[in-house]
Amino acid sequence: MKPSLLKTLFLAAVAVSPPALPAFAQQGIADTHGHDASNLESLNQKPPYSPNAGRNFPDRPLFGETHLHTTLSFDAGTFGARLGPRDGYRFAKGQEIVSNTGQPVRIARPLDFTVVTDHSDNMGFFGEFAAGNPDILANAQAKAWYDLMQAGKGAEAAIQIITAFSNGSFPIEIMSQPGTKLYRDTWKDIIAAAEEANEPGRFSAIIGYEWTSQVGKGDNLHRNVIYRDGGDLAVQMDPMVTLPPHGSQNPVDLWKWMGAYEEKTGGNVLAIAHNGNLSNGLMFPTIEQFGAPVDANYASERAKWERLYEMTQTKGTSETHPNLSPNDEFADFEIWDKGNLTMTVAKKPEMLQHEYARSALLNGMKLETQFGTNPYKFGLVGSTDSHLGFSSFEEDNFFGKTVSMEPGPERIAKPFVKTDVGTISEWEVGASGLAVVWATENTREAIFDAMERKETYATTGTRMAVRFFGGWDFVTEDVNTRRPAQAGYAKGVPMGGDLVNAPEGKAPSFLVAALKDPIGANLDRVQIIKGWINAEGNTQERVYDVAWGDADTREPDADGKLPSVGSTVDIVDASFTNTIGDPELITVWADPDFDPTLRAFYYARVIEIPTPRWTARDASYYGVEPADGVRMTITERAYTSPIWYTPAQ
Amino acid sequence: MKLLREPLLHFLLLGGLIFAVLFDEEAPGTASVENQILIEAAEVERMAAAWEQRWQRPPSEAELSGLIGEAVREQVLYREALTLGLDRDDVVVRRHLRQKYEFLTQDLAYDTDPDDATLRAYFEAQGDRYAQSARVSFHQVLFSPTRRGAQAEIDAVQTLADLKWATEPGTAETLGDVTSLPSDLAGLDLHAIEAMFGPDFVAALQTVEPGRWAGPIVSDYGLHLVWITERAPGRRLAFEEVRQRVRDDWIYEQRVAANEAVYRRLLERYEVVVETPAAPGTSAGGES
DSSP states (O other): OOHHHHHHHHHHHHHTOGGGOOOOOSSSSOOOSSOOGGGGGGGGSOOOSSTTTTOOSOSSOEEEEEEEOOTTSHHHHHTTOOOOHHHHHHHHTTOOEEOTTSOEEOOSSOOSEEEEOOBSTTTTHHHHHHTTOHHHHTSHHHHHHHHHHHTTOHHHHHHHHHHHHHTTOSOTTTSOOTTSHHHHHHHHHHHHHHHHHOBTTTBEEEOEEEEOOEETTTEEOOEEEEESSOHHHHTTSOOOOSSTTTOOSOHHHHHHHHHHHHHHHSOOEEEEEEOGGGSSSOSSOSSEETTEEOOHHHHHHHHHHOOEEEEEETTEEOSOOTTTOTTOTTOOSSOOOSBSTTSOSBOOGGGGGGTSHHHHHHHHHHHHHHHSSOTTOOEEEEOOOBSSSSOOOOGGGOOOSSGGGSSOTTGGGSEEEEOSSOEEEGGGSOOOOEEEEOOSSSSHHHHHHHHHTTOEEEESSOOOEEEEEEESOOOGGGGSSSOHHHHHHHHEEETTOEEOSOOTTOOOEEEEEEEOOTTSOOEEEEEEEEEEEOTTSOEEEEEEEEEESSTTTOOOOTTSOOOOOOOOOBTTTTBOOSSSSBSEEEEEEEOTTOOTTSOEEEEEEEEEOOEEOHHHHHHHHHTOOOOTTOOOEEOOEEEEOOEEEOOOO | OOOOOOHHHHHHHHHHHHHHHHHOOOOTTEEEETTEEEEOHHHHHHHHHHHHHHHSSOOOHHHHHHHHHHHHHHHHHHHHHHHTTTTTTOHHHHHHHHHHHHHHHTTSSOOOOOOHHHHHHHHHTTGGGGEEOOEEEEEEEEEOHHHHTTHHHHHHHHHHHHTTTOSSGGGGTTSSOOOSSOSEEEEEEHHHHHHHHOHHHHHHHTTOOTTSEEEEEEETTEEEEEEEEEEEOOEEOOGGGGHHHHHHHHHHHHHHHHHHHHHHHHHTTOOOOOOOOOOTTSOTTOOO
16 A cells, blocks of 8 residues: 555544544645655644634735726827726726727736826827817817817828827927826826726725836836825825926936825835836946936935836836847747837847846846945836737737737738837737736735735736745745745745845755646746856856756756757647646755855746747637748746845945 | 717717718828829928937938928829729728727717616616625645646545545645645635636536535646535625726716717618628539
């Protein structure tokens, strides 16, 4: 008889004899494959009878969106998005809606939270104009456009308005800007939509906006501002804008606005930057910005307000670039590296290290040695940046980034941006991503607090559940329990945390557990990415494979390289099977190369087996032939916030 | 967004837009007289301003005349293309015009202020739509095919038989396989359970009797034995509890219906004929 069966019978016997019932310890006795029953000796350690007693960590992560535009965003509205914040929330809660091009659309599974983040500049203008708002029509130019519309030349009016806005001749007096009634009404309406949709415990509709700083000819410095607060506080100040006279393009001024808001209302806000990949070297400066040096003050203010970074979204994934991480075989993933946001200035290789998250995490530690604060000590999330009025990130249900990309047979071949600098095709737009938080409950406050402590991770749209803990005492037995998270929180810090005071002779150890998306693809592998500053002060990085699927038949080769998991994707049918990989990976890993005198960060990256990309679904559904070079498969992934190790001074 | 609701304005605007789309296809800044291409001064200024924005200096005379030449060329070829009817078979043109039209005509008129009686009637007609999900508290033990292969099911069934007389669930805590799926969950609604275990698991869980070990039920992670400690049934919510949601849903349906009505009115102007294609392998003419 096998030991495991013996144990089963023994435990079954225990189970029917309540008086003798032991309260099992959380460690040491859990394993049923290979260990014998002598482990039962640890039964005499007695935690409380109820395994829930004292438990205050979440059972499941909350999946959401922190970056959604609606018709209230000037660009989205003018180019054809008609859906507003209320539509976005309805969609997120799982209700079917009709898209901007008249197509019925429904999310496969509801989201747990959503932040509508319309552009704060000229917020709400177009809808009010089209509805004949008298405050706007008091202006002669606006009246002329409106009359043009009334006279049957609506399309012409729209083009004139967009042109005027983009060449700077838009009449400033009718621009929707802070302090005006139109702006105020729009902001109140955004808040009202969130208040209506917010259902604590079930769905959090979080207040927010996007501050859309764009410098030079379109270098992207955008940030989303996220509120912890309800409408009673958020309504007390109009959002920060970038255009004069009220606004500024400089993030330093945004942080001042955030400070002023908290001061005035007693509320809480944080900022999430995105698309460093389109900033042309400006997102993560190390020397200077806006003519001012990157100094101790910049570092501490940025670290204070910018707790998270949106690392993956429709306009590319910015974890790292193949040029920056030549030894990372998974680095070449959904890269957008041709130019800035408007594709008016081409990319130069030296810009890259100031654009990608991993290099920023590294440079941040370097700056910390100079200033005492790490300006780039951020956690990670993903989101969509959809301009549709609803979030779209599912490969088999992707409605694109803008209205022009809603499903149709031609989108796989159309340009998304085309200038004399270069072309980005619509097929390059990614169906990504999600912001995931380990919040203690589904409320605005708990989600915000999890964001503040960076207990978050990013996914490219998949709903993996990923736990990641760092400590000094994790051992393999910790994963052989029914509650690895309990060991994780008890013996270490979760993602986003800090390790200090390395005990003599010990290396940091990490407990990582990944469950595949419950209706998604199996997992290929779990990796831990370590970045550190070496004794010479140079940045270093290394990727470790720490757990992988099909482990009974798949071993690293002599050079330590883990072979590919393979692929089951049938491109013609846009289908795959879960016959490779594993549904769950869990392990404890200790850093084999640890030096307690050197700063380091560690984050986990979990990679799925290959699945059909949205382009494959399009080709299959519309029966169109994709051009050469169109990527048809994808390896979806999750990236946790890092855990940082800081040596004693 | 405030919506224009005066019927007269609505009518004028809609009529005007139809005129715009059907009869006015000129680009901005050009005037239409047959066989004349007029580039208005304002359009020349706009081109110069756009140039300056991109290049940070005004265009030279040669550059400006190049821009104007391009605009003239575009007009000439555009008009010739229209004459040949090249716009008619082009899916991109068609879709773009459709989007423009929809953008300009949608959301112009619908009721946003229903009274209570309307909402109550709507609420009553919705059946179980406004119900609170059932909540389930349960324990689960996983038998993983990844770890046990085909033995997983045998082990699960055997363990269930062994646990037949169990009087409380905590005793099976250490059976089954290591997983970071929670082993005991309290008071979760079905949506939350589905978010963790998937839809098949939730469907099977609904049929399980509380108070004893049952299963195995299947998820993508493997086979689960489950013990339901408590099941709070769902209930229909009272109108007062969901008034806001009912109102939102009612308005939303009004909006969709109003937009559809615009289309229906336009559709009435056309006779639509759809021919049935011949099935593959048959002759269109049929046999005599």
